[in-house]
Amino acid sequence: MDRNQLKKWFQNPVKMAHKYSLHVVYFCTGCGIIEIPPSITARWDAERFGIIPVATPRQASLFIIAGYVSLKTLRSIIRTYEQMPEPKFTVSLGSCPINGGMYYDSYNTIKHLEKYIPVDGMIAGCMPRPEAIFVGVTHLWTLIDKDMADGYKRYRSNYSAYRANQEKILGKLEWPPLFPIHGEE
Amino acid sequence: MVNPVLLIAVPLGLAFMVPLIDSASRKLTRFVPVAALMFNLILCIRLIPAVLENPIVINLGGFTPPFGINLFVGPLGLLFAGLISLAGLVVSIYSLSYIKNGPVVKYHMLYMLLLTGATGVVLTGDLFNLFVFFEILCISSYALVAYHGDRAGIESSIKYLIQGTVGSGLLLIGIGFIYGIFGTLNMADIAMKIATVEQSTLFVPMILMVAGLGVESAIFPLNAWLPDAHSSAPSSISAILSGIAIEVGLYAVARIVFTVFGISDIYLFFAFLGILTLLIGEMCAFAQSNIKRMLAYSSIGQIGLILFALALATNNTVTGGLFQLVNHTISKGLLFLSAGYMIYRSGSMEISSLNGMGKRMPLTSLAFTVGAFSLVGLPPFAGFPGKFLIVSGALLKGQMVINILVGLVLLSTVIEGTYFFRVIQALYFKDGNGERKRAPATAVTAMITLMILIVALGVYPKFLADFLSSASSDLLDKMSYVGSVLK
């Protein structure tokens, strides 16, 4: 953790601020919601790293999707992700968003979240413990440091593909495309 | 100098000529009243300078007063005569087109008789003669109320007749008493002798005469005939009844109370009576949905106001009262005339049936509006100066009772404003249906004349004020009346 290294702050304040001011908007379903509260309360206290939950994606910079993602909730996830201001990071928590997990053969649960929105980090486990979340966050710091947490850039450059994926599974989306889709004009 | 007798003689003579003229030429009949009243009006105007200088006393048959019958043409009498000819002229012009069906000849004849009677009442100096003219006035108005011969007309006419006959009977008894006491019927002579008799003796004849004349002048408990008669008569006749007949009655009351009896103790009673009449008239009008009935009740109210003003018996208030009287004649005439055509077009007397008249009959509606504004007393129309004079005169008296009564007068104005503005709103701001059709030219002429008069009087009241103030001193100054009659 390099939060107290003043030199780095002077070199690149923006990157440092992004690392140590991760405001999180959680998307929790099922057992996902069980593991989040311990991480932000007295036992593990995420706030000491500047990680606090916020109520709206507009204020957030980190999006944690915990638990399985059904078709219905995917719509909200996409909407929420698109409303977050850039730069923004996504972490999927647990096996379900990664590969479907125990819902691998469910008809209305999506198996690979990264097909629909870009995911910067995945924390495997069923369910991962809070410690795993912290490990995930430190990995995210490293990624931010190395400019590798660039999911939002990927989303923009491959928007037409993402949008096509989304529409393939959700049907026509009610909101207009966020970025111009290539090949349409 | 022209003889004022012509004021009575010409219409009277022409009235009986009407059937003859009718048999000669159908078309000419309608113009007889116009001609006669035009003549009267010109005569009145020509008489003004002479009368202002000195009242003219005419002894009929050459007997010197107190014997015989005399005419007294003072400023007050001339004012009334002029007003009668003016209103009569305007209404007769209006009738040219308004009266088409029914016994036209009789209408014109009776109409002229009515005006003759009215002129006679205001000009005569003899009590019994007054009674006779009054009967002429009354009988012709009974008949005219029933002119259309419809249910309402007949009903109101018979009611009017019964009450009027009782009233004139009372008047006649009163006159009989007076004659029994004084042995004379000349008003000036009686006025002179009145001090010689004990007041309590005079009480009975006075009550009887006041009650008798009160029926005709629509003082509060005696006015039950008025709303019926005014609302069911043809509108032209309503205008005359409201504008002339009851005011002539009021003239008679005032003449008898002020000049003949001259008992100042009773004035306050009359002031109260006036206020009561005013309030009850206005409140009844407030509750009406029939426009002609509303106007009729409003006439009661106005009479009450005028009575109040006269009863205060100062130069200011009497001038104000007379001004209000002139205003009432003109404005109420205008209101009835305009309402008449609106009713004629819409076929109903309900206020709600007049909705949207402002679009259909713009000029008629405007006339109604002006008349209503004037009657409520809004400047710059003719009602305001009268009200101003009355209130200022009343406040000048400086008595608490009278101040309270003035408060009631102002309150009644609020009620009056309310119901008039309600009608005006119906005319302009509510939607009605019906085609746009103007009133005929003669009616429009009549209404425009009255409108111009209202505005002119409102803007330049001084035009009338001097004349009115000498009329009021004519009414109040008993001694000069006696002196000029008895030389």
Place this chain on the structure above:
Amino acid sequence: MTGMEILLLVAFGGVMLTYILGRISSSLRNTFAVVLSLVLVVIIALMYDKTGETIFYRGFFGIPMSFRIDALSWLFAMATSVLGCLSVIFSLSYMSDRKNISFYYSMLFLVNAGMLGVVFSGDLLSFFIFWEIMSWSTFLLISFNRGPAVAAGLKYIIMSIIGSMAMLAGTISLYTNYGTLNIADLSHLTVSASPGYQLFLLIIFGVAFGIKNAVMPLHTWLPDAYTEAPSPFSAVLSGMLTRMGIYGFLLIIYVVVGAARFLHAADSTVSSFNYVLAWLGAITIVIPTFIAMLQNDAKRLLAWHGIGQGGYMILGIAFGTNMGVAGGIFHTLNHAIYIVLLFMSVAAIQYRTGGVRDLNSLGGLIKKMPVAFIGALLGICGLIGVPLTNGFVSKWMIYKTLISGRAPFLAFAALIGSWGTILSVYKFLHNIFLGQLPEKYRDIKQSPFNMKLPIIVLSSTILLFGILPGLPLRVINKIVVSFGFDSLNISLWGIVSESGMLNTINLFAAILAGLIAVWLFFRIGARTIPVKQDDNYAAGAAVPRDRYSYTAKYYDPLFRMISPYLKDIFNTFYMKIADLTGYLSNGIRKIYTGYVGNYVMYIVLFISLMIFVQMKWSPW
């Protein structure tokens, strides 16, 4: 011919001419109307800083009727003519699709002419006459829209007649006591009047002007009338016409009775009258302001504020120190500016939405009608009294007066009124311009130029008077001095008093600097991306279109607490009285039974009554 006679001649002549031209061609009439109103403005502007009196008419029973001009009448006349002019310009397109436009314009000019007559009247008779002309022409305009407007107009005219009758009684009483109605003469004569008589005058004129100015127990005509009148006329009605009551109060209290001379004397009845009046003003501020919060009709909301703001003026002028009176007059002027602006903004909205003024069905119009939004924003800022708007300065003066006059409870009423104002006007602004744009207003156009022009002019005036209050305050200071008060210590940008000072130019500079600094700081940050209004966060779902009307019960928690106490009891009371009069009248007319026997009985009874009276008291 002096300037005033020419002015009134032009004003009244224009009335007829407008109607006649309207019969010929509508564009001719419109041009003429604009030119006429501009001419009036120019004539009055040329009369700046003149004083004088001329008799113009003696035809009314020889009572000389005169015009007089001084700083007070000039100020009111100027405001009247300018607002009249703006209103005419605004009406050009607002009224263009109505019927009877010629009638509308000519009545508008008649109202204007009546108001000019009122302020230039040199005697109470012509004051009354012009006042009445103003009143009934207003009545004709209030009812212009038909439908519910008819009842509103009736209510107005009844109360107006009551007021006029009170004024008539007062005027004639003065006439009978002093034999003159000339204001200048009366002001010398009434000094020696007994305190009781002075009090009588103040009360009876107070009723008259209180009705016109809608002081609390006499206010009930106003909400309906403002709501139902055609919107450009609502502006004139609220801006100037109602405030003729303030002019009347000033005239009676400070010119005719001359209260400034002995207001704070120990044994003066006038001071107790003023104290009562001030408390009425305080009540007028608080209750209507809170009632305004309950309204869902844009114009009705403004109407209740019109009443409430009238309370500030009354409070200011009733308190009777130089700063209070100046504050009251200044607030009258300011109120005229911002309420006209607000009504015009609402009218612009109505014009484009087809007459909608229901707050619950509008929303999001800021992008469609930005000029109207700016007008409304500055208007409500003025109404609240946000610093740098004109309303702030006048309210500051009034508060200052109250606090240094050691009347903290009055000051409390005034201050809490301001806070109540915020709540209701924010709702007004929010529900019309902010929030979600309903689907049916997607294709709405901007307001036409002649609607924008008055809005822009008035908006800039609000800021101008807020930043440089010395401009109008110089004229107002003259008025205050002419009432017999000490001169205020005024500079172009502020006021100095013994217990604190105000410097608006410094404030302006500070706020401007602050804005620039914050804006620069804001620009340091990353670029922002404009998004559609639908793109907002509601737990990941889209906010349903056209079904978002949280604004319908915007202050519901508060309402549930206070609305039981906020009934307009006076209105109910007057309605009860009206009903009672109706019942009574209905009862009284039952004496005319229709049966002749009864009628004859009345005659007999009348005779018996007279006999009875004679026997009992023998009065004659």
Place this chain on the structure above:
Amino acid sequence: MSFLQNNIYYIGAFGLILIGLLIVLVKHNLIKVIIGLSIMDTGINLFLIAIGYLRNGTAPIFSSPEVESVLMVDPVPQALVLTAIVIGVAVLALALSLAIRLYKHFGTLDLRKIKELKW
């Protein structure tokens, strides 16, 4: 007794007037009311005559020089009465003609039922 004798005409006159008035007040039939009015008229006429009447008086004609004017009956009331009778007849005729029309319209002469115009 002498009071009665002296005032017998007055008593008769007022009796008639009051009877007429009473009929007008209490009777509901229009014809009866008109009769009442007539009786009242008659009473009034009698009253007027009685004012000028002189017991044992002579006609007011100076037929011979020795006739004293003091003993003459006053002629003025008689003239008045003549006029009053004429007026009374006119009113009576009008009233009766109106009554006929009224009956045609309403089918009754009961004044209690003819109350279309009221209030």
Place this chain on the structure above:
Amino acid sequence: MHIIELIFSPLLALLIGVFFLGLARKVMARIQWRYGPPVTQPLIDIIRLLSQKSASHGVAFNIGLVMSLAGSLVITLFLPFGKIAPMSNSGGMLVILYLMLIGPLGMAISSGESANPNASIGISRKLLLAMGYELPFLLVVLALMTAYNTTSITEIVSLQRDTGWSMFTFPLVLSGIAYLLILPAMLGVRPFEVVNAPQEISSGPLVEYGGPYLALATLQHALAFFIGISLFVNLMWGGAANPVIFFLKMLVVFFLGIFVNAVFPRLRIDQAIRYLWRWPSLIAFAGLILVCVTGS
């Protein structure tokens, strides 16, 4: 000197406000047996927020927020901080009272433009809460102004130097108590944290603010915190001649506020208004009457 004061007193206020925000988080964490973020955390947040590209809903969305912060900054020029009060001679307490409107009003317009239901609810609550505490607050302020017979806040401060703190001088005791009772509402801490209420209405008016907007909003919040505390210290605790002592007094008030914040749950808005309009208002009213009666 004057110029320096003009420029630096808002900056100082900002600094202290942001410091208070950070300290608040630290203290709250410690009360909850957590380690807590560093005191500089708000600063880090602001830097991060400024670098994010947020969505803008329109011109009023920007202008309103800028106006709000600028208005709050201007107030600091009028409020004495110790002896530093660069613009106190341009207007007194009344100007401050009215300038305090600009902040909420600007915020209201800005978030109203975003057309978010949560923002509407938040604004409605904010205005209602303001209505709730303004009633007793105005009574308190009027009592002070009447007692000292001035509307200038610097004079109120300097007069307290003679008489002692207003809160402990006789006629103003009740007003002081009332002020203390409404202080949490004015600072917007629990139990009156109804406006933001992140769990309920997604942080209310702030729901659509991200990036630079949220940075401005945070600064505004910090300033509002500063102003609320500073006003209380100036009016009731005698201000100070020395900025350091003044800061210490502010710190005491701040800790009071935080402790209240830490131990109370949140009220509903109607409960909040009912509370504010009952006891504090009654006490403040009694205080004003007391001042009127005893004052000469």
